[in-house]
Amino acid sequence: MQVAGFLVLVLLWLSMAWGQVLPSRSRSASVEVTFNRQIIRILQQNCQVCHHPGDIGPFSMMSYPEVLPWARKIKTETQVRRMPPWKPVPDYGGFLDERRLTQKQIDLIARWVDAGAPEGDPRDLPVPLEFSDRWTLGEPDLALELDADFTVPAGGSDIYRCFSIPLGLLENRYVTGFEIRPGNRSIVHHAILFEDATGISARLTPSDGKPGYNCFGGPGVPPTGAFGAWAPGVRPQLFPGGVGVLATAGARMVLQIHYHSGVTPQTDRTRVGLFLNRGPIRKEYLYFPLLNTDFVIPPGDPSYTVTASLTVPPLVRAQAISIAPHMHWLGRSIKVDAVYRDGSRRPLIFIDDWDFDWQGFYYFQEPVPLPPFTRLEMTAVYDNSEANPRNPNSPPKAVRWGEQTTDEMCLAIIGFVLE
Numbered sequence: 001m002q003v004a005g006f007l008v009l010v011l012l013w014l015s016m017a018w019g020q021v022l023p024s025r026s027r028s029a030s031v032e033v034t035f036n037r038q039i040i041r042i043l044q045q046n047c048q049v050c051h052h053p054g055d056i057g058p059f060s061m062m063s064y065p066e067v068l069p070w071a072r073k074i075k076t077e078t079q080v081r082r083m084p085p086w087k088p089v090p091d092y093g094g095f096l097d098e099r100r101l102t103q104k105q106i107d108l109i110a111r112w113v114d115a116g117a118p119e120g121d122p123r124d125l126p127v128p129l130e131f132s133d134r135w136t137l138g139e140p141d142l143a144l145e146l147d148a149d150f151t152v153p154a155g156g157s158d159i160y161r162c163f164s165i166p167l168g169l170l171e172n173r174y175v176t177g178f179e180i181r182p183g184n185r186s187i188v189h190h191a192i193l194f195e196d197a198t199g200i201s202a203r204l205t206p207s208d209g210k211p212g213y214n215c216f217g218g219p220g221v222p223p224t225g226a227f228g229a230w231a232p233g234v235r236p237q238l239f240p241g242g243v244g245v246l247a248t249a250g251a252r253m254v255l256q257i258h259y260h261s262g263v264t265p266q267t268d269r270t271r272v273g274l275f276l277n278r279g280p281i282r283k284e285y286l287y288f289p290l291l292n293t294d295f296v297i298p299p300g301d302p303s304y305t306v307t308a309s310l311t312v313p314p315l316v317r318a319q320a321i322s323i324a325p326h327m328h329w330l331g332r333s334i335k336v337d338a339v340y341r342d343g344s345r346r347p348l349i350f351i352d353d354w355d356f357d358w359q360g361f362y363y364f365q366e367p368v369p370l371p372p373f374t375r376l377e378m379t380a381v382y383d384n385s386e387a388n389p390r391n392p393n394s395p396p397k398a399v400r401w402g403e404q405t406t407d408e409m410c411l412a413i414i415g416f417v418l419e
């Protein structure tokens with residue numbers, strides 16, 4: 001026994017010594033970086049989900065001939081961290097499925113490009129990823145879709161369209177997970193699933209004769225809940241640990257879709273799968289809005305701050321599990337912290353380069369405790385100057401809270417459970 005233990009120790013020591021000495025001398029400088037060996041693996045993990053045929057990325061990254069013409073662009077886009085798109089700044093809260101390259105991966109891509117972007121040995125290629133139209137989590141309990149295709153005309157501005165779809169539930173149930181499958185990934189930019197327990201959304205009929213109705217920034221009716229959201233790269237979710245969102249008997253779902261327009265007219269029929277609870281739910285997934293609706297952003301101000309705060313009431317012990325910050329076109333940055341009773345501060349999220357086009361529902365890596373008297377603090381900064389190319393008002397005008405493109409919001413939706 002003892003001899004064997006000793007041997008293991010020696011072997012461990014030897015392998016550690018090699019591990020430390022050898023790479024710094026010889027390995028790092030000499031190993032050739034090729035597409036087939038290292039680069040394709042980085043692209044599979046971080047890029048192909050959007051950059052495959054028919055998806056939102058403007059070119060495919062599935063094969064070497066497709067990637068090669070873009071090699072220089074790929075080097076610069078990754079160096080400035082514009083790609084892959086991921087808005088929260090690092091080390092400010094931590095999220096599941098973070099889509100961020102390591103510095104090592106960025107350097108590897110640069111080295112590969114600088115060496116002339118060699119293809120390498122086909123035997124090094126990994127198994128290719130497949131992107132299919134099937135439900136990835138299996139058949140959902142409710143498979144919902146639009147009753148007709150929605151057509152997006154060519155070359156127009158973005159469209160925010162809401163579709164009211166009955167859930168058909170005869171009794172209250174809980175949604176325990178969801179999958180959103182965009183019908184046409186080249187135009188569907190994001191989708192949000194709201195609950196409308198009142199059913200008012202069914203009466204919103206459009207004047208343009210097409211399915212659904214126009215809506216911007218929300219479902220167009222006061223939402224009673226939310227089941228989930230999709231943006232490119234978001235994976236279908238089963239909520240962790242027996243958590244479920246209430247779906248009321250008789251409720252409708254409002255599916256809000258943000259469409260880009262293409263160079264040719266395009267049609268879409270997005271599908272939504274909802275998974276329902278089989279047994280009792282352990283915890284109800286609830287949402288509360290942290291918001292400030294009472295502000296006026298003065299015209300011309302390039303950096304106007306709006307704050308909001310909310311204190312967890314006595315006797316309530318909650319845990320935050322997700323966060324979705326929301327502003328419109330003037331938003332520049334948004335930050336949310338939890339401040340505990342002892343004065344300590346826990347960073348929840350910070351987006352320092354707000355982009356309306358890249359919004360997300362971010363799930364915390366671990367639940368964030370929110371004991372009684374915790375204060376949630378939000379600071380949002382807006383650029384209402386002429387110099388902001390996204391300013392919808394020219395010349396700039398005073399902007400208040402509202403649902404329209406030309407209005408603003410100062411909002412973070414926090415998903416939580418009660419302990």
Ligand code: HEC
Nearest residue numbers: 046047050056057058070073074077078083084085232233
């Ligand atoms: C979440 C979806 C998504 C992911 C993931 C993604 N991209 Fe993109 N990419 C896009 C979209 C959409 C565009 C075009 C619009 C834009 O630039 O925002 C784009 C554009 C690009 C461009 C062209 C920029 C130009 O100036 O024309 C490059 C290069 C690029 N991506 C590289 C990458 C690389 C490398 C990765 C992975 C490390 C990656 N992308 C991951 C969605 C994505």
